[in-house]
Amino acid sequence: MKKTAIALFGLLLLILSACGSSDDSSASGSEKETNETVTYESETGAVEVPADPKRVVVLASYAGNVEALGVDIVGVDGWAKKSPVLAEGLEDAETVTEDDVEKILELKPDLIIGASTTKNLDKFKEIAPTVTYTYNKLDYLAQHVEIGKLLNKEEEAQKQVDDYKTRAKEVGDKIKAKIGEDTTVTVIEKYEKGIGVLGDSWGRGTEVLYQAMGLKMPEKTKEVTKKDGYMMISEEVLADYVGDYLVTSQYSDQDNSYQESELFKEIPAVKEGHLLKADANAFLFNDPLTLEYQVDFFEEEFLK
Structure with a gap:
């Protein structure tokens, strides 16, 4: 009887150990997925960016592109905030400028998007991967597809472009x-x-x-x-x-x-x-x- 109890106790420990190991593995896998990055070829060279960005700060005129692709924006410039078209999707985003380095740091972004003329880019690059675009270097539709590439949503961006061209x-x-x-x-x-x-x-x-x-x-x-x-x-x-x-x-x-x-x-x-x-x-x-x-x-x- 005593040996049977010991055996059962040992079996229980093995089961608990296996469950714990499974949970650890799952958590590790989840963390790995969250931290996964991809290489994006930007105007200024290759940048390691999140494969699935969750907290984006936009310091240029691309807030609507990011919003249209269903990616959360935590910080945005005042011009975008004034748009009645973009208002609903930007309701919870903080209004920031290129001078608000500390405020942007507090937002804990995982990606920052700016213009080639944005100030303090070196400081922003220390906070999160930072990608900039030159206004009108690409036409407006190619620009949206390019932002789709950055956000790992190129196919969705291309479909939006195609639908717009047809309707327009x-x-x-x-x-x-x-x-x-x-x-x-x-x-x-x-x-x-x-x-x-x-x-x-x-x-x-x-x-x-x-x-x-x-x-x-x-x-x-x-x-x-x-x-x-x-x-x-x-x-x-x-x-x-x-x-x-x-x-x-x-x-x-x-x-x-x-x-x-x-x-x-x-x-x-x-x-x-x-x-x-x-x-x-x-x-x-x-x-x-x-x-x-x-x-x-x-x-x-x-x-x-």
């Missing part, structure tokens, strides 16, 4: 069928020291209108925006650059009194009711979420 073309075809193939559209934004006439890749819906939908820009506007992507002009000469339709990207808290002047009201596009007023905060970026919003806006405004 469909809506663009409907718009051109209504207003005419040769009808021209101008996009502007008011700044402190004048008005910016925008080219075909300067956000504010320009990529959607000109690239995806295939709408035309006035030749004079195309010429002056070719070099820098935009051109600053005065209110007095605005009419020279406005096509058959005018899109104004504007902020609710800015002075838009120029639109009350007789000079503005006499612009043919304005007189004919071809003025589309867009929320600048919702039109600032060109990520998939913002692009979807812009396609919806243009479909409603042009086809109503």
Whole structure:
């Protein structure tokens, strides 16, 4: 009887030991998966980044790209926070700037995304793997796929791009069928020291209108925006650059009194009711979420 009890006790110890070993192995495997990295070929060279990033800080205009791919953002710049399109996904993210090194350290990011012009990059690289992009080095769709590569979600990013191109073309075809193939559209934004006439890749819906939908820009506007992507002009000469339709990207808290002047009201596009007023905060970026919003806006405004 005593020998039987000892044998049973020994068997119990073996079972408990095996369970403990299994748990340790599982925990170790989970930890390994969490810490797994991949090599990403960035503009500045190879960077070891998380295979499945969980806490990303975005210090450039790519917050919507990251959000669209379902990756959690713990820190983001103030411009992205102002976007009503991105607001829900950024609700829990802290507002940070390139100068907030200590604040970003406290957020414990596992990946930081910035621009090539972002300050304090050396300090950020000490906090977490840091990847930067040069604005407009890639076109807006290639940029999204590239961010998909960084986040290990390239296939998902490519699908989002393909879906957007299909829908934007469909809506663009409907718009051109209504207003005419040769009808021209101008996009502007008011700044402190004048008005910016925008080219075909300067956000504010320009990529959607000109690239995806295939709408035309006035030749004079195309010429002056070719070099820098935009051109600053005065209110007095605005009419020279406005096509058959005018899109104004504007902020609710800015002075838009120029639109009350007789000079503005006499612009043919304005007189004919071809003025589309867009929320600048919702039109600032060109990520998939913002692009979807812009396609919806243009479909409603042009086809109503």
